[in-house]
Amino acid sequence: MAHIRVSVLGPVRLEIDGVPAHLTPLTTRLLVRLVAADGEPVPVRTLRREVWGMTAELPGQAQRDRNEVQKRVLELRRTFDPDRTGDGARVLRTVQLLTARGPESAYRLVLRAEELDSAEFTELVNGALHAAPATAARGLADALGMLRGRPLAEADGEPFAAPMTRRLDGLRDAAREAFIRSQSDLGRPDLALPVAERIARERPDDGPAAARLALLRERLRERHGGELLRHRVPGRNADVVLVRGDLFDQLDANLVVGFTDTFDTSTEQDVVISRESVQAQLVERVFGGQRRLLDDRLRLGLRAHIPVGTETARDKPRGRRTRYPIGTTVVLPVDGRRVFATAYSRLGNDLVARADPADLRLALERLWPQVARHGLFKPVAVPLIGAGLARVVALDRAQLATLVIETFADCCRRDPAVARELRIVIMPGELAAIDLAAVEKCLRNLDGPAPAASVRTPLPGAAGPRDSG
CATH class of the missing domain: 3.40.220.10 (Leucine Aminopeptidase, subunit E, domain 1)
Incomplete structure (x- = not known):
């Protein structure tokens, strides 16, 4: 089995056995849309509208939609499964949804936590939020180290990406706050300082963030004493x-x-x-x-x-x-x-x-x-x-x-x-x-x-x- 790693905590990356995989821009956008569904199936009609931007219903359009989507799905499956061991079908599954128009094909991306960085990030943060300070600090540091930029960057501003983006942004903010708190509890204001500085820089009008940064800097000055x-x-x-x-x-x-x-x-x-x-x-x-x-x-x-x-x-x-x-x-x-x-x-x-x-x-x-x-x-x-x-x-x-x-x-x-x-x-x-x-x-x-x-x-x-x- 190939080792799959999809990273969306920043510009999307797909690695197979540690080697970057190169996808066409349209297939990359399809991958991002499927990740944004958070494990839920996405109908072909929805994919054509949100990935291809096609809204017109022309005669024979449904079949053409299915063919175009299937072509990109096949590209993704082959990329996921270079050795043809069946991983492609396991990761990218075809399901049938019952709609008012009858059965409709849909696709569902199924990745384990270790295969999707946003899932691993979520597990790390949720576990650390309830841990003792030393354990929390280590887990939160690992989680924050995974962030490379805006989540789902290729779909920034798209309505379909908004729910997952809001959730991940909320987790990021909670992780930062908890990291500062845990490092402060452990007497390590120097490790908390860079995170507090970044929050204050991103939120120039946030009074509590500025006050916390000032407090950390004061604690560092006190700790250093006469240190030069x-x-x-x-x-x-x-x-x-x-x-x-x-x-x-x-x-x-x-x-x-x-x-x-x-x-x-x-x-x-x-x-x-x-x-x-x-x-x-x-x-x-x-x-x-x-x-x-x-x-x-x-x-x-x-x-x-x-x-x-x-x-x-x-x-x-x-x-x-x-x-x-x-x-x-x-x-x-x-x-x-x-x-x-x-x-x-x-x-x-x-x-x-x-x-x-x-x-x-x-x-x-x-x-x-x-x-x-x-x-x-x-x-x-x-x-x-x-x-x-x-x-x-x-x-x-x-x-x-x-x-x-x-x-x-x-x-x-x-x-x-x-x-x-x-x-x-x-x-x-x-x-x-x-x-x-x-x-x-x-x-x-x-x-x-x-x-x-x-x-x-x-x-x-x-x-x-x-x-x-």
Whole structure:
């Protein structure tokens, strides 16, 4: 048996075993008229009047009518049944109607729901209107996705098509309303928004539709909060998000905090570490001001790492003297989440932190595998690392964000379970200084081939103010 598919939710289409069938214009119109009958038989006389436009009753006209209609019916049956298995007669049946003039031939189109898109659409919508929100949303999305234009487009304005067109238009409107409602109930106003926008566009004078659209947009603004950009890493279950805010307010996320290669934490007299640094805020806001507690946990974590050298007291009289490789990361468990303390700059014996793009890239490339291993697949929040007191002056803020994004995406391609969300947190005071269009371009480039190495080439190192952050 051939697989038949008649589609009338837009310009009519007939497919046999997935291959489009080509009908003459008159036969196409006959098919549309039979579909519009909604399973009822249509007399030959009616077909001649409504499909051929013939109204005159001439001598011998009845026989000519039957012959002309039969010719087109035969074309349709052969199209429905290319292998001559009997499907043509099953789908397009001849019946006899009793009229005042005696028996009259009529034709009836009998299609299963899976063979006629309007029937399948009706079943999907009716089932979804009584379903729970998640089930309803899925069924309604499938149904609305079937719409390609006006139903029975070739018969638009014809009286015979009006009943079915009104019914399908009513179902479409009910499906749209229910889809918006179900997605809103599921907390997905972003999925409801395009449908609400289309309704408001089609009905510019509909006050309730405009009000609903405004409400959805307000809910989206509330949900996004400080969110600036969001993008899904292609092929991976991870989003990259830029948010305006404070790193230490990201209570649902693991945190990344940059350190120097000596992992200094002392803020005494602002000599070694500045009180304004991210490390100092880490002490105050995560460890309750207990610097010794942070030091103990750092010391414990660093036992697993081999130092690269130790300074003498004469060469470095202040601060810690043991140095660790760039990219060394210590995992600090805190209240069910993790703080990743990662070394990306070198603290000189003159107590000035220095880093260059190559150091930062290396640190990030070594950081993400640790996040994948120890991060419990939680979101990971990162400051605009390199833009603080140990400024990577060779890169602007957009390039710094791009470097974070690129290294994260590269790691996700190797290990999809790095984190379900990378959240780059930008302080409000930094926002005006970052080119978000450049960052958005980087995010779009994730969808295609690997972006050009705009910041991959190591640039000369640059000295910055004391400390990192």
